[in-house]
Amino acid sequence: MKGLHDLDLFVRTAHAGSLSAAARQLNLTPAAASAAIKRLEAELGVVLFLRSTRRLRLTLEGESYLQHCEQALTILQDARQALHSGRQVISGTVQLTMPSDLGRNRVLPLLDQFQQQHPDVHLQLRLSDRLADIYSQPVDLALRYGEPPDSSLVALPVVTDNRRVLVAAPGYLERHGHPQTLDELAHHNCLCYMRGDYFHDRWRFFADDGQETSVPVRGDRVTDDGDAVRRWVLAGCGVAYKSTLDISQELARGHLIRLCPQWQGEPAPLNLVCADRRQLSPTVRALHQFLVSQLGD
Template identity: 55%
Template sequence: MRLLQELDIFVRTADNGSLSATARALDLTPAATSAALKRLEGELGVQLFVRSTRTMRLTREGEQYLAQCRPALEVLQQASRDLLTGNQAFQGVVRLSAPSDFGRNLLLPWLDAFQDRHPLVEFRLQLTDRMANIYSDPVDVAFRYGEPPDSNLVAVPVATGIHRVLCASPGYLASHDMPQTPYDLSAHRCLCYMFGDDVHDRWRFAREDGETLTVRVKPANVSNDGDAVRRWALAGKGIAYKAWFDVADDLAAGRLRALCTAWTAEASPLYMVVAGRSQLTPLLRGLRDFVAERVERLVARY
């Protein structure tokens, strides 16, 4: 099991370029993580990282090893989880609901990967930005941003510490002044999400010095589909206020730019919601863990 931990430390450090971040994620000391990497390098007889005072980058040998190590580690970790849960073969139908952006662009390929591991699992997926009624709708589980207003529901955290992002395309910014603070949004076209009859036009921010701010924007375009709002932003139609997951790839690729970064937008944690604890079957727990692992990789990548 020591080798499995060393491989996990290696892959995590390669993803985030930081020993300290890996140590925090695994609840280890930086010294312990560093020692584990040195043991692995000693066992392999090669140097995997080039180290500096602030960053770590893979050597050529490290890149080659990572390409083969990552899939092997996933198989070993899944085998360990299967033994612990006694569910070597998950099976059954899972009826789930997810927001349009997250569901279409992230969750859908993750479900495909989960199904590749567990081919006896079938999914019935609803993509909707409306919060499914777990009690009456044909849904077993819903992935949602933020805790549900119904306190009787059970919300299992999948990703915390995630916030919304104020963003726009380079094309839009080329023809409009860059907003320096959220106060400047009054002079811009804003792309808003609509829930039912309510337009989400109050955008909230906070600063490190403790100052908080709620800005009521004037909507230019409005949709009840979060993916439509994102597509408008990509097309240069205005500024959007999106959950980070929904635009992470766009930001990394430069298709969108984050704005007013001295301010932090409101929190947007991701939860898996079920009707009660008894609904958390081993299959749903396994799915939650699988999605949480994919989320962790996405966060580490950026």
């Protein structure tokens, strides 16, 4: 099966843009991985990668070959799963990353339930709002809001109709008033979020007729951690623009109040993302279905 292993390495290297990263995923030494790519290029009689000191780039021949390799490996994986469909076992280690607020306050208790149902499953969790590179970092799956920016990623929908929502605590509204229009946000302390260098200080809303408006906001505190925004808004520090999934329980209990309900917040669909369809093992599929059943409502 050396030929199949070489194809697998080629596909992973193409996605990661790094031979060493692909080698780590397959527990190969860089020398062994380099030899495998050279062997594949020799068999094909073409150059698949243009190499520099820092990164690999596919040639035109490599891009064409990648499409065929991905299709072939997917067919083989589907055939293998079909052979074993009668004796699927839910077990093994899953490396999962997710946003801090969603993870700590919604998903962790659900994962406890999942492991009680499937005690042979072991979880390695990363709770962070920084997007992990699932090609090069030791991560199998990622729970992410929004559509994946990389079209080569495999996205399994968990909650498709989730949106952001404008909220504040009752105590804050008693002290500062209840905004009735989006323009009134200019007079309120808005709790802002940033991801990397992106400062999320313009909040998007949609009317029932599809009209979109973007509202500039400002406040006395900014963070790159969604759980911190959650704590601030619950403490009555200001107005927040949060994923409904993150704060649905607080809304139901009256700990937070939705503002300007005549406007819908921007879409924030939740997906379970992986790098390759071959990672969709019975364990991953079971976890996906479990999350859909628990979060989909």
